[in-house]
Amino acid sequence: MKRLVVLISGRGSNLRALVQACAAECWPAAVVAVIADRPQAEGLAFAREQGIAAEVVDARACASRAAFDAALADAVDAHAPDLVLLAGFMRILADDFVRRYEGRMLNVHPSLLPAFPGLHPHRRALEAGCKIAGATVHFVTPTLDHGPIVIQAAVPVRADDTEATLAARVLEREHVIYPRAVRWAVEGRLRWRDGVVDHVDGAEQGLL
Ligand code: NHR
Numbered sequence: 001m002k003r004l005v006v007l008i009s010g011r012g013s014n015l016r017a018l019v020q021a022c023a024a025e026c027w028p029a030a031v032v033a034v035i036a037d038r039p040q041a042e043g044l045a046f047a048r049e050q051g052i053a054a055e056v057v058d059a060r061a062c063a064s065r066a067a068f069d070a071a072l073a074d075a076v077d078a079h080a081p082d083l084v085l086l087a088g089f090m091r092i093l094a095d096d097f098v099r100r101y102e103g104r105m106l107n108v109h110p111s112l113l114p115a116f117p118g119l120h121p122h123r124r125a126l127e128a129g130c131k132i133a134g135a136t137v138h139f140v141t142p143t144l145d146h147g148p149i150v151i152q153a154a155v156p157v158r159a160d161d162t163e164a165t166l167a168a169r170v171l172e173r174e175h176v177i178y179p180r181a182v183r184w185a186v187e188g189r190l191r192w193r194d195g196v197v198d199h200v201d202g203a204e205q206g207l208l
């Protein structure tokens, strides 16, 4: 049974999609803990309802980024995870933290990376006049939002889109691709070579 630890900052809809897929598809895995960097993160309540350990490492209570990263690493390590999953986690992690879980940490980002890494990707996609947007699941590496891509899904951008309507359309696809990527990782179906991740059986990694 693979042990999954999910890091969140807010609503936790991707967390919910992961927990539901894990149960519905009987993955040989379980979400053993959810850790938030903010006590107000709404996803913590869902975790508790599910009987999953829900913890807070409060970034604002830590004296420095290094102190936060050290406290977070202790909290994560206490659950001996096979995989660490960032799901709407909003704090940049230092190199040491990332290296500790390299090859075992995934993130879902709401853009078609390498376009629009970092904050406000939907706003920036609209400002750039993009006609296609989407979401990406990638392995986390020290360079923000630049790790090897596991799966991507595209959505159309409509002329009347706002940041909120585009974000909602992208989020629906996040809820499809993130569970799929984690399932592949749990099953050991991903191969990472020369900065590129392939599915060993050639499963579709680009959804249109
Ligand atoms: N850390 C590393 N080293 N590499 C990545 O690829 C990471 C990461 C930490 C988080 C998620 C990411 C995203 O999907 C992620 C990927 C936070 C910020 C950010 O600027 C940017 C990207 C991501 C997460 N955070 C501000 C900070 O100073 C805080 C912003 C806020 O609190 O609203 O940490 O987009």
Ligand code: GAR
Pocket: 008, 009, 010, 011, 012, 013, 014, 015, 043, 087, 088, 089, 090, 108, 109, 110, 118, 171, 174
């Ligand atoms: C999602 O769209 C996720 O891709 C994004 O925040 C949202 C979280 O929603 N992540 C980032 O922007 C990371 N910087 P959720 O809490 O409902 O899963």
